Amino acid sequence: MAPQAQTRRPNFLVILVDDLAWSDTGCFGGEISTPHIDALAQTGLRFTDFHASALCAPTRSMLLTGTDHHLTGLGQLPEFIARSPSHSGKPGHEGYLNDHVVAFPELLRDAGYFTTMSGKWHLGLDKEHSPLVKGGFERSFAMLRGCCNHYAYEPEVANKADVPAFFSTNTAAYHREDEHIVTKLPKDFYSSDFYADKLLEYLTGNQESDPDRPFFAYLPFTAAHWPIQAPRENMEHYRGRYDAGPLALRKERIERQKKMGLIPENVVPHPVVAPEVPAWDDMTDDARARSCRTMEAYAGMVERMDENVGKVVEYLKRSGQYEDTYIFFLSDNGAEGAAIEAGPTMQGNTLAHMQKYYDNSLDNIGRANSYCWYGPLWSQAGTAPCRLHKWFSTEGGIRVPFILSKPGLPRKQEAGQIESAFGTVMDLAPTILDLAGVPAQNGGVFKGRQVYPVKGVSWKHWLASTDGGKELKVDEDMIHPPDYEVGWELMGCAAFRKGYWKVNWVPPPKGPGKWQLYDLSQDQGETKDLAEEMPHKLEELVGLWDRYAKDVGVVGLKNELQDYRALTAEEISADTTWLRFMNAHEEPVGAAA
Numbered sequence: 402m403a404p405q406a407q408t409r410r411p412n413f414l415v416i417l418v419d420d421l422a423w424s425d426t427g428c429f430g431g432e433i434s435t436p437h438i439d440a441l442a443q444t445g446l447r448f449t450d451f452h453a454s455a456l457c458a459p460t461r462s463m464l465l466t467g468t469d470h471h472l473t474g475l476g477q478l479p480e481f482i483a484r485s486p487s488h489s490g491k492p493g494h495e496g497y498l499n500d501h502v503v504a505f506p507e508l509l510r511d512a513g514y515f516t517t518m519s520g521k522w523h524l525g526l527d528k529e530h531s532p533l534v535k536g537g538f539e540r541s542f543a544m545l546r547g548c549c550n551h552y553a554y555e556p557e558v559a560n561k562a563d564v565p566a567f568f569s570t571n572t573a574a575y576h577r578e579d580e581h582i583v584t585k586l587p588k589d590f591y592s593s594d595f596y597a598d599k600l601l602e603y604l605t606g607n608q609e610s611d612p613d614r615p616f617f618a619y620l621p622f623t624a625a626h627w628p629i630q631a632p633r634e635n636m637e638h639y640r641g642r643y644d645a646g647p648l649a650l651r652k653e654r655i656e657r658q659k660k661m662g663l664i665p666e667n668v669v670p671h672p673v674v675a676p677e678v679p680a681w682d683d684m685t686d687d688a689r690a691r692s693c694r695t696m697e698a699y700a701g702m703v704e705r706m707d708e709n710v711g712k713v714v715e716y717l718k719r720s721g722q723y724e725d726t727y728i729f730f731l732s733d734n735g736a737e738g739a740a741i742e743a744g745p746t747m748q749g750n751t752l753a754h755m756q757k758y759y760d761n762s763l764d765n766i767g768r769a770n771s772y773c774w775y776g777p778l779w780s781q782a783g784t785a786p787c788r789l790h791k792w793f794s795t796e797g798g799i800r801v802p803f804i805l806s807k808p809g810l811p812r813k814q815e816a817g818q819i820e821s822a823f824g825t826v827m828d829l830a831p832t833i834l835d836l837a838g839v840p841a842q843n844g845g846v847f848k849g850r851q852v853y854p855v856k857g858v859s860w861k862h863w864l865a866s867t868d869g870g871k872e873l874k875v876d877e878d879m880i881h882p883p884d885y886e887v888g889w890e891l892m893g894c895a896a897f898r899k900g901y902w903k904v905n906w907v908p909p910p911k912g913p914g915k916w917q918l919y920d921l922s923q924d925q926g927e928t929k930d931l932a933e934e935m936p937h938k939l940e941e942l943v944g945l946w947d948r949y950a951k952d953v954g955v956v957g958l959k960n961e962l963q964d965y966r967a968l969t970a971e972e973i974s975a976d977t978t979w980l981r982f983m984n985a986h987e988e989p990v991g992a993a994a
């Protein structure tokens with residue numbers, strides 16, 4: 402008798418976008434042209450209550466391990482751990498994936514999957530913390546730091562010691578391919594194009610060598626992180642589109658989201674909070690023009706990223722792998738609202754360095770030798786109706802666009818189905834492992850080391866269920882139970898959610914520096930503080946946050962922001978952690994791209 406054909410195990414593609422706003426893409430109410438992401442939403446499910454952490458590396462660590470970032474080693478951004486005396490050396494604040502967690506691609510690799518990534522890593526600079534060693538990725542091309550110039554451009558500076566720390570860590574395109582530091586990138590390098598092409602090279606290699614081997618692919622774009630840079634042809638599509646300014650864009654997007662059924666008709670949007678920048682109407686014409694041009698470049702950057710999503714999906718279709726591939730699409734945190742010019746990292750000679758070596762004149766914005774960010778006004782057009790943006794554990798910082806796409810999902814009953822079920826980035830690891838039929842490492846000893854249990858939950862059962870595309874009710878067929886509890890803490894901000902109840906701590910100047918209470922089922926904008934009206938509820942949730950903070954090892958909180966400071970030159974040379982971020986090419990030369 403012929404052996405029974407084994408059911409083919411599914412493939413997985415996780416597309417993570419850096420600092421993408423909630424409402425940038427067409428399918429989430431944006432005006433930016435994103436037909437390929439919109440097509441994923443049409444073939445899958447779009448989520449309106451999906452959450453990450455308020456910052457990049459912490460979210461990435463949660464995604465790959467399924468647990469809270471204070472346990473993974475990314476209790477704080479690596480760059481800030483190095484500068485914060487109260488965080489450095491504390492458990493869970495190593496600045497890389499520590500030994501107490503398992504990145505799930507390693508489990509997939511051990512179970513026979515081809516595992517590969519191309520794009521931003523930000524979970525450790527050294528070989529021992531690399532995607533190959535710590536991430537379980539068989540093939541990887543990894544941008545190691547938090548960001549870099551998207552064209553890999555670096556100005557000629559006579560004396561490297563004159564380069565301010567901010568630029569040393571945030572410009573050099575510092576990559577590792579498998580175990581080797583990359584010393585050469587192609588002349589026409591542009592981040593999104595290159596990362597997608599590299600991923601296709603790895604996937605094609607796998608297909609050619611073993612067509613039946615399933616894959617897990619991770620594509621963490623560095624778009625649309627600052628410096629905001631985009632090819633002219635994409636940027637030109639938005640010429641003049643943003644001249645009415647960020648407040649007009651905000652209104653426009655809110656209206657579109659309502660029409661699309663993404664937010665309730667009666668939602669009360671949180672007001673824009675941006676005390677660190679001048680009001681739009683008070684800005685000079687020149688400053689407004691450059692701000693609008695930066696938003697044009699940002700839109701071009703998102704559009705180009707979408708084209709690359711299209712390229713990867715097209716490859717999957719062409720090679721006959723698309724039907725078997727679960728595609729996850731999400732952002733790592735809320736839109737980037739930092740007015741970086743007002744931040745402590747800009748102290749000293751940083752702004753002067755920028756003026757000397759970069760050209761942020763109107764017609765140069767978006768090019769390789771420009772260095773721009775779009776600030777808290779445009780970002781709050783992107784996060785509306787929610788409160789604030791990246792860095793904050795209010796909904797604007799942690800609610801992210803999320804799409805799960807695969808042809809033939811039982812759960813999906815209608816085109817472009819919108820799901821209001823709550824989920825978090827910690828759910829991806831258990832869900833993907835479950836769908837692959839590979840057991841999660843839920844605590845216990847893994848390869849000789851004690852590891853933390855997974856906090857997220859698998860969606861497998863929920864995805865297989867059908868509810869006719871109905872709106873989920875609070876107590877009906879949710880992924881998580883209605884009183885599910887999750888905590889957040891980063892950068893002096895904190896939050897705890899139990900079902901739709903949420904408490905927030907936002908320090909001054911953007912918040913009151915005391916706990917506030919919200920009912921998210923009625924108030925997505927977090928506008929009506931119920932703390933005084935419902936003291937018992939407040940006390941319950943604050944108590945739960947205290948327990949969470951103790952359980953996961955939160956360091957600091959209320960004075961945390963004051964703890965960060967610019968390092969002196971002497972401290973920089975004495976601090977080896979910070980030095981590692983500074984020194985772009987400290988390792989011997991390896992493979993060149």
Ligand SMILES: O=[N+]([O-])c1ccc(OS(=O)(=O)O)cc1
Nearest residue numbers: 456457458480547548570746
């Ligand atoms: O201060 N830094 O060096 C810094 C801050 C934020 C940042 O962006 S993130 O996406 O990595 O959070 C990168 C670098």
